[in-house]
Amino acid sequence: MRILSDDQLAQLLDKDIFHKISEAADSLHLECYVVGGYVRDLFLERPSNDIDVVVVGSGIEVASRLKSMLGRRAHLSVFRNFGTAQVKCGGLEVEFVGARKESYSHDSRKPHVEDGTLEDDQNRRDFTINAMAVCLNGDRFGELVDPFDGVADLEDGIIATPLDPDITFSDDPLRMMRCVRFATQLNFEIEEETREALARNADRLKIISGERIQEELNKIILAPHPSTGFFYLRESGLLQLILPELVALDQVETRNGRAHKNNFYHTLEVLENVVRAQKAKANDMRLNGLDDKAAAKEGEPTFDHTLWLRWAALLHDIGKPKSKRWEPAQGWTFHNHNYLGAKMVPGIFRRLKLPLDAKMKYVQKLVDLHMRPQVIADEEVTDSAVRRMVNDAGDDIDDLMMLCEADITSKNQVKKQRFLQNFQLVREKIVDLKERDFKRLLQPCIDGNEIMEMFHLQPCREVGVLKQTLKDAVLDMKVPNEREPLMQLLMEKAKQMGLIET
Template sequence: MLFINDLLNKEQYIEVKNLLASAGKIGSGLNQEVYAVGGLLRDFLLGKNVNDIDLMTVGDGIRFAKELAHSIGINRVVSFNKFGTALIPNKPFQIEVATARGEKYDANSRKPSKIVYTNVEEDLSRRDFTINAMAMDIYSKDFGKLYDPFKGIEDLKNKCLRTPLDPDETFSDDPLRMMRAAYFASKLGFRIEKDCLHSMKRQSKRIEIVSAERITEEFIKILSTPKPSIGLKILQNTGLMEIVFPEIHTMHGMNQSTEWHHKDIFAHTLQVVDNSAKLSEKMELRFAALVHDIAKPSTRRIDEKKGYTFHGHDVVGGKMINKVANRMRLSNKLSAYLKKMTRLHLRPIALVKSEVTDSAVRRLMVAAEDDLYDLMLLCRADITTKNPKRVKKYLSNFELVEKKMKNVMEKDTLKAFQSPIKGKEIMNICGIKEGPMVGHIKKSIEDAILDGKIDNNYESAKNLLNKIKSNFT
């Protein structure tokens, strides 16, 4: 039997070790076996930082959780009586306590229809992957003893994702585990064992019984990994992408101009996502990279001279985001961000030409608002050619655009380009009542500022208003 006490003596784990020791003492007092399980052990063995603590006890998990919470000075415990689990909102480590159990599932739901309280090994057998199906005894006298009935340590060493039981059973019971396979492969750089991969292909349609919210949650986790393309390719190759994100699936095998090195739109898009991951840890930017060319399949046309064209794919793509956001239950904030980035991703490069006016630069800056920096990162991520000369040329172009933006900002003070004169004063000067006309007048003033016809200050705006008010009264 393997003991892993030495791993817990590392400085990064001392606080966790002390908490586990306290939990073990409570287990001893209640005469209950208590184990550290799941991702906690996996991260220990991989030398990664710990975010959450998962405990499993053979006995009353909820009673144990209440005792543990009381011992560490926490008054609140969130209990889930049906499953025998409880959540302790501890900081910096959230603690989840589960009663050792087996589960039975109905064909049309990933929620267990029957819970049977059981022993350690049977509890571990119901888990998603062997690397998460290990348990460390924290019962005082056996503290540090590792139980590994499904050879999880061996799979960690071999960087392999494998299910404890027959993968058809594991994935059928909870189809979301297939998304998690893609996530762990992407996060850890592990390969999925052959039988598991084949099972995912057979079981892919089972993902339809999972709620959109849970699917999106796992999808976003994949986008948040160091190299998201690993997980995204797995979704595509197993048939899951066609179900969870059909607009991305449609890109696969669809050619575009050789100018972009990747003839395949799907391959190009995944490279843009990975590039964005190198440039920023911001998940939203990576999502924008994934959908920036979402309308290319529907706008693709063949020109005798130019080859494939995708006219208007930026505008059409922005509209398509509405459908995606509704299906995936995306927040309004994320949806608005994705629409903006998709609509604007072609505009910066159009500003390279020498004849471009300050007005055109201002309009892009105002349209991008606080996301201007992200937009420029997306444009850089969109460079996927392997030709060094082209890379140098594209980067030089974006540097030129950024220089133009800086010059415009230095010229203006850029006060968000709202009319310096407010609605009430417009009504007083023009002698009109509240209504759409006030908005039209404000827009005329704002356009004059954007076009550089007047300075962005109160006096200039008021002088213009006095000149044009007769046009609106």
């Protein structure tokens, strides 16, 4: 960051849009300030196109005057119920609101709003670093108004509330999620009193909708180091309300001197490993002149996997508490935790109002399959085993391998290196199979419709058994994917099942 004088702020705001806002406000004899994130990001030297403007008086009037000055190139939207307006022009969005003071009831985060002064408006802001304002009026253009020393908190890397944090968080509990989110995104520390208030008010989060919580949670997950946010969420008690399945991982049990690892901290390490791998892959793609859209298949629906692969990392071990067993010969085991975890994914997505479409199915699939490469790597890396894994993972095989490599968090470097070398063998086998056009082998040339017609069957278990028999034979390369040998195998299986007379 850099410390900016009023003259330097005026230079940074020396743009047509701000001079036009200044002219509009002065023509109406109203005080006008750019506030919030735009001001914060000027000090942090971060680009921003979203501009929030507070007017001591009617923000709608200033917005309407600005629209008149800009003409057809600008679009004005007015929200009279909220006393706000928005002007879009040339890729910029400027939000106008009248200065106000707020009061809250205990059972709602919707405030009772009254007209107020700039001081009232700054008092209602969530954090000191978001409470700074820079005047846009002609005679004070560039003058910083910083009553809560937001610049000092930016310099020190601190998240703190302008007023009593208990009141700030109780009034609008979503601010607790925003507190953790800003600390995570900016790599700041939460000031001690503010941090303690998070824990005292955590239960207030219950009045916030799942949609608003997941918006902030997704921003935390997409931060450069999301584990920071989950440490704060766990410490404050917020995580217990949002994702109790993760909190259940935060335990270590010892029996006969043998303990299992803390799977909560392991999960956060896996998440960080995935973030690191994603950054490396993105850099490689940029060096090669590619991006995710260019790499996607033409005509196929796609989505950005960045967020959802991180969700898979976050949830990959949630089945462990339910699957944990003590076996005297082996110690602690977590058999089928991947299967149990995959079954839990839809419920979590539904509760947090996350999408239940292909994104959820993608996460569920990776949670279910995340042990498969390790099992293959532990044994002989056969064509058959790899082909089955590729068939199940489909186009997400590279993401699955990235997750599985991230899952190796052993502190024993020799053991860790051995695992990674084994995974490299699996990757090489995948490439080898692709070079041999393995996709052609994945679906037998005799499909379910033909089977039903041949044996006069409706959709039923028998059709599934026959299809799976052909599929297994092709995947295991017991027969070539050709009609004559598959038909022979099909008839033999049908006879065994009593579908045709011998």
